[in-house]
Amino acid sequence: xxxxxxxxxxxxxxxxxxxxxxxxxxxxxxxxxxxxxxxxxxxxxxxxxxxxxxxxxxxxxxxxxxxxxxxxxxxxxxxxxxxxxxxxxxxxxxxxxxxxxxx
Amino acid sequence: xxxxxxxxxxxxxxxxxxxxxxxxxxxxxxxxxxxxxxxxxxxxxxxxxxxxxxxxxxxxxxxxxxxxxxxxxxxxxxxxxxxxxxxxxxxxxxxxxxxxxxxxxxxxxxxxxxxxxxxxxxxxxxxxxxxxxxxxxxxxxxxxxxxxxxxxxxxxxxxxxxxxxxxxxxxxxxxxxxxxxxxxxxxxxxxxxxxxxxxxxxxxxxxxxxxxxxxxxxxxxxxxxxxxxxxxxxxxxxxxx
Numbered sequence: 604x605x606x607x608x609x610x611x612x613x614x615x616x617x618x619x620x621x622x623x624x625x626x627x628x629x630x631x632x633x634x635x636x637x638x639x640x641x642x643x644x645x646x647x648x649x650x651x652x653x654x655x656x657x658x659x660x661x662x663x664x665x666x667x668x669x670x671x672x673x674x675x676x677x678x679x680x681x682x683x684x685x686x687x688x689x690x691x692x693x694x695x696x697x698x699x700x701x702x703x704x705x706x
Numbered sequence: 707x708x709x710x711x712x713x714x715x716x717x718x719x720x721x722x723x724x725x726x727x728x729x730x731x732x733x734x735x736x737x738x739x740x741x742x743x744x745x746x747x748x749x750x751x752x753x754x755x756x757x758x759x760x761x762x763x764x765x766x767x768x769x770x771x772x773x774x775x776x777x778x779x780x781x782x783x784x785x786x787x788x789x790x791x792x793x794x795x796x797x798x799x800x801x802x803x804x805x806x807x808x809x810x811x812x813x814x815x816x817x818x819x820x821x822x823x824x825x826x827x828x829x830x831x832x833x834x835x836x837x838x839x840x841x842x843x844x845x846x847x848x849x850x851x852x853x854x855x856x857x858x859x860x861x862x863x864x865x866x867x868x869x870x871x872x873x874x875x876x877x878x879x880x881x882x883x884x885x886x887x888x889x890x891x892x893x894x895x896x897x898x899x900x901x902x903x904x905x906x907x908x909x910x911x912x913x914x915x916x917x918x919x920x921x922x923x924x925x926x927x928x929x930x931x932x933x934x935x936x937x938x939x940x941x942x943x944x945x946x947x
Contacts, residue, residue, distance in 0.1 A: 673741065
């Protein structure tokens with residue numbers, strides 16, 4: 604019984620670390636929309652996710668959509684917010700590529 | 707109890723692995739719309755002599771004239787003119803000033819008819835082996851003869867060694883477009899192009915090099931003209947999951 608209880612705690616901890624409920628689903632759905640080049644639609648779900656809790660992944664993905672839609676000011680804003688939350692390599696790479704890109 | 711513990715541990719491991727796989731980041735290609743950087747429609751473009759840096763390679767062509775011919779064939783009905791009433795040295799000096807970020811007295815160019823002034827810098831370079839020799843990846847510039855792919859029975863080492871028989875021609879082209887009416891630089895962009903000549907020892911490097919550089923200048927001119935219309939560009943980014 605003790606083992607099962609520990610297992611449940613560990614499992615809920617892992618799933619909790621992966622994403623906050625709601626955010627993950629929005630992010631997954633938005634990913635399919637981004638792949639289909641439906642950036643406005645993806646942005647709708649990503650902004651919804653962003654309103655739930657600050658998440659560096661969501662902010663990065665919002666920045667991507669703004670970049671694709673040509674709004675560089677908003678893209679920069681979200682990249683910087685994401686980097687404030689966590690400085691990981693893919694995020695830094697995205698931001699570096701964004702800055703390097705000459706419109 | 708011990709067996710159930712092991713099963714629980716396996717399930718936990720499985721969940722952790724699947725969680726890791728589900729949170730994998732993905733590379734995405736974004737199609738971004740780009741607005742025109744300048745409106746060249748039925749305008750007059752004054753092209754200054756190109757500033758060419760070619761430390762190791764001599765071309766028997768007037769690159770400014772070649773570029774002007776290419777730019778003249780545009781879809782915007784833009785008239786391409788060259789400076790009149792000034793010496794080539796003075797025009798080249800003006801071009802250099804533009805490229806250095808300064809704004810010279812454009813009235814000196816007698817440009818009453820012009821709407822835009824274009825200064826171009828071209829750096830022509832070559833290396834004795836291609837960038838392919840740096841790693842095992844395919845180089846997109848390998849499109850001349852073998853398309854970047856190894857031969858059927860070629861080992862990676864042989865493939866790599868083959869790159870030392872190649873020459874890599876590179877063009878770094880910078881375009882600075884100045885709008886005379888708004889007194890602003892509307893374009894300041896640098897692009898790099900590369901073409902690889904395979905088995906150069908068996909070929910005439912001079913004529914092949916000239917051909918490569920002219921092809922790349924053609925591409926650069928076409929890219930410059932494309933910046934003046936609405937267009938789609940492809941961006942590679944990482945989607946975080």
